[in-house]
Amino acid sequence: MRYPPFIEADLDFPDFWHVIMHHPRPRVDDVPTAVSAALSRVMEGAGLKKGDRVAIGVGSRGIANLALMVRTLVAELKRLEAVPFIVPAMGSHGGATAEGQQAVLARLGVTETDCGAPVYPDMATETVGHVLGGVPVPFARTALQAAHSIAINRVKPHTKFKGALESGIAKMLCVGLGKHDGAMTYHREAMQYGFLPLLKAMAGELRERSNFRGAIGVVENAYDETCRIEAVRCDSLFAQEEKLLEQAKAHLPRLPFRELDLLVIGQIGKEISGAGMDPNVTGRAFDLMESDFSEQFKATRVAILELSPGAGGNAIGMGNADIITEKVFRAMDYEVTLMNALTSLSLHKAFIPVRLPSDRKAVQAGFTTLGPVAPQAVRAAIIQDTLHPTAFLASAALIDELRGNPAAEIIAGPAPLAFDGDDNLVAPWG
Numbered sequence: 001m002r003y004p005p006f007i008e009a010d011l012d013f014p015d016f017w018h019v020i021m022h023h024p025r026p027r028v029d030d031v032p033t034a035v036s037a038a039l040s041r042v043m044e045g046a047g048l049k050k051g052d053r054v055a056i057g058v059g060s061r062g063i064a065n066l067a068l069m070v071r072t073l074v075a076e077l078k079r080l081e082a083v084p085f086i087v088p089a090m091g092s093h094g095g096a097t098a099e100g101q102q103a104v105l106a107r108l109g110v111t112e113t114d115c116g117a118p119v120y121p122d123m124a125t126e127t128v129g130h131v132l133g134g135v136p137v138p139f140a141r142t143a144l145q146a147a148h149s150i151a152i153n154r155v156k157p158h159t160k161f162k163g164a165l166e167s168g169i170a171k172m173l174c175v176g177l178g179k180h181d182g183a184m185t186y187h188r189e190a191m192q193y194g195f196l197p198l199l200k201a202m203a204g205e206l207r208e209r210s211n212f213r214g215a216i217g218v219v220e221n222a223y224d225e226t227c228r229i230e231a232v233r234c235d236s237l238f239a240q241e242e243k244l245l246e247q248a249k250a251h252l253p254r255l256p257f258r259e260l261d262l263l264v265i266g267q268i269g270k271e272i273s274g275a276g277m278d279p280n281v282t283g284r285a286f287d288l289m290e291s292d293f294s295e296q297f298k299a300t301r302v303a304i305l306e307l308s309p310g311a312g313g314n315a316i317g318m319g320n321a322d323i324i325t326e327k328v329f330r331a332m333d334y335e336v337t338l339m340n341a342l343t344s345l346s347l348h349k350a351f352i353p354v355r356l357p358s359d360r361k362a363v364q365a366g367f368t369t370l371g372p373v374a375p376q377a378v379r380a381a382i383i384q385d386t387l388h389p390t391a392f393l394a395s396a397a398l399i400d401e402l403r404g405n406p407a408a409e410i411i412a413g414p415a416p417l418a419f420d421g422d423d424n425l426v427a428p429w430g
Helices: 031-043 066-079 098-107 169-176 179-193 195-209 234-251 326-331 334-343 359-368 396-403
Strands: 016-021 053-058 083-088 125-131 135-140 148-154 212-220 226-233 259-268 298-307 323-325 354-356 380-383 391-395 408-415
Touching: 016 396, 031 066, 031 148, 031 212, 031 226, 053 066, 053 169, 066 083, 066 148, 066 212, 083 098, 125 179, 125 195, 135 179, 135 195, 148 169, 169 179, 169 195, 169 212, 169 234, 179 195, 179 334, 195 234, 212 234, 226 234, 259 359, 298 326, 298 359, 323 326, 323 359, 326 354, 354 359, 359 380, 380 396, 391 396, 396 408
Parallel strands: 053 083, 053 148, 148 212, 259 298, 259 380, 298 323, 323 354
Antiparallel strands: 016 391, 016 408, 125 135, 212 226, 380 391
């Protein structure tokens, strides 16, 4: 393919520095003990009896220590002489198929072999009630067939809306454990009723009319480490989750800039963010009923270099970038990506941006499509992914600002950008 001369010719990139941001780092040292204690509080008063079947809802999000937490829940329920099993709680992810959702959990280390309980990925649901004058509230049939249902999920800021409840237990309850039916219902009806009011209405109905007992709520620090594990009881779901969300927002890592000319993202993926790349980091949302998050951060150009292996071909979120590489395009399963986009009504996230043949040319296009800005003046940052914005490469135009930031440590540089023989970026994180 032919490209304009400013892409065909090599660009003299400015030097970059390797920077690490330092944030508070509280951690849970003994994860199994914390999970066991939380489960005990969740099930207190639930009438758990010997032989009771217990469904454990597990989602598609990459969570630190997820397999260990699920394994601990299974072992503890068995110790209590219950019969646990695992239900994928991920709406339309995995292509909205049982096989696809089981494969998503397997990529996260959640399998019968690893966790000690069978995985039942059936997509069938039953309607347990109606809210707001007729909106159906579906719930996984396999979970309803148990005596009790619980869930485990990370509480964090949402990629689509802002409110007292965002991404966490309530959302997993009505969207994740609602399977594809629940995801479709929620996203469609939210266009009329609003994301937060509908979330509270559907989750409230499930608290009253299903076998849901509560959840293990997880908060992570700025380094994606487990910093809090808490029992979220069914009767205090909303109040407890609101407090966990406040803590999660306090630990959310972001780049230390208000504006960039170019943000280069090493990889996106569904296990990295529900939106592929987190708008809380990128400033890009571009969707129905969504803000563009520009009050926090804005990047004029965004480029994506890879689709993560753990994404299973789901390239949702690429449409919020301006530039991708051919590697991203070739790794994409468009059917899986489209299913996610149509279910969430987030069509823009499945748009295909400008495609460039290599990392070098993708980064170069980011520099050369800004208008009359000299490369040395371009404010550019390169991150591994939106889960890890605490370590990044910063261009020369940012270095004075970083030197004045007490939380920033410049650990290497200046140095030119390095590319291998195939023009893949050689980054310090590998």
